[in-house]
């Protein structure tokens with residue numbers, strides 16, 4: 001894979017396919033048995049298409065080129081936000097359809113040295129608090145002023161902990177350019193009186209803009225040091241927009257695949273954090289690998305059933321993309337939700353998640369505990385609690401109503417999944 005991969009990467013295919021179509025088709029057929037819906041199978045990116053008719057004069061050429069150059073702003077600068085800025089910044093330098101500079105909005109903090117985080121990022125080119133030791137790229141400009149950061153952008157990348165998004169959206173109403181495209185890398189949802197609201201929907205409703213999503217088996221620190229991984233872009237209808245996002249994020253070590261299923265991709269990214277808490281409890285109780293694998297399988301099944309009950313458009317195939325099974329695996333093996341849940345179980349549930357989060361994560365935020373509560377609210381509101389014993393149990397353990405060992409006590413309330421999946425067809 002290590003040697004094969006760069007040959008099939010969309011950025012690489014660009015340069016080869018235009019000059020040697022036979023190479024492209026041979027390599028494509030060689031690799032196809034190994035890939036389900038890899039990004040190289042998609043329609044060629046705009047840069048590969050035949051050039052349009054020559055412009056009438058130099059002025060229109062410059063003017064039209066400038067109007068097609070996209071400016072990107074990353075809203076958020078935590079661990080994943082900083083890695084996203086690094087990925088994007090490496091591509092905007094190479095791709096002519098993007099402006100080199102990547103603006104990154106920073107929730108301003110004063111560091112123990114007395115300096116502002118933004119000043120340190122701009123001086124050292126490193127986010128010393130959330131991603132120490134990694135250069136972001138000189139074209140990443142940290143900006144503590146949210147309005148200023150988004151003003152000129154026509155592509156917005158949202159990547160903050162989900163609990164801050166409602167406030168951020170309120171501040172951005174009327175401040176973003178018309179026709180701006182957004183993508184959310186945020187895992188989590190808001191639960192309102194009317195029901196659950198995905199973060200991409202919140203962005204679309206509050207700002208009146210289209211919003212895609214990018215999720216996947218993406219532990220930020222591993223991508224920061226350029227270890228190979230994959231991600232999934234979920235888009236609504238416009239394939240060209242999806243391909244633009246794929247171009248912006250793809251690197252030889254980060255392979256991005258578009259799928260037309262925003263809700264499915266986003267729910268995968270959101271719900272897997274609840275499964276990761278369950279896996280962490282299992283680790284804390286030292287129950288071993290079989291138990292953990294069982295929990296992951298049951299969790300994935302509940303993720304699919306829950307997603308399909310909420311949105312009948314959700315596709316089964318999405319759960320086989322990076323955002324589905326791969327993200328469940330990586331989060332249950334290595335993520336922060338698993339780690340803190342393990343500590344919670346080791347302490348017999350006597351130290352709260354808030355306390356452990358503050359002690360273990362140095363300002364980073366846990367998403368799983370709030371997502372478990374939000375999912376529980378949806379389940380109880382809709383009368384589905386008994387259909388989702390793993391999701392329900394995780395929340396009840398988090399709030400201390402059940403002991404961590406309850407994570408494997410399912411025998412008495414075995415759910416009728418046939419019912420769940422069957423009704424998903426008609427819901």
Ligand SMILES: NC(=O)c1ccc[n+]([C@@H]2O[C@H](COP(=O)([O-])OP(=O)(O)OC[C@H]3O[C@@H](n4cnc5c(N)ncnc54)[C@H](O)[C@@H]3O)[C@@H](O)[C@H]2O)c1
Pocket residue numbers: 076077078079080081082106107108109130159160161162164185186187188218219220221363364365366367
């Ligand atoms: N870290 C990962 O490995 C990873 C991977 C994939 C997806 N994600 C998702 O990305 C999103 C962002 O996570 P992250 O890892 O970049 O962040 P993080 O948890 O590392 O950092 C928290 C961020 O929140 C900011 N913040 C604190 N208080 C705030 C406030 N009141 N308003 C706005 N911002 C505030 C902090 O400045 C910091 O930038 C989350 O939804 C997470 O689930 C994270």
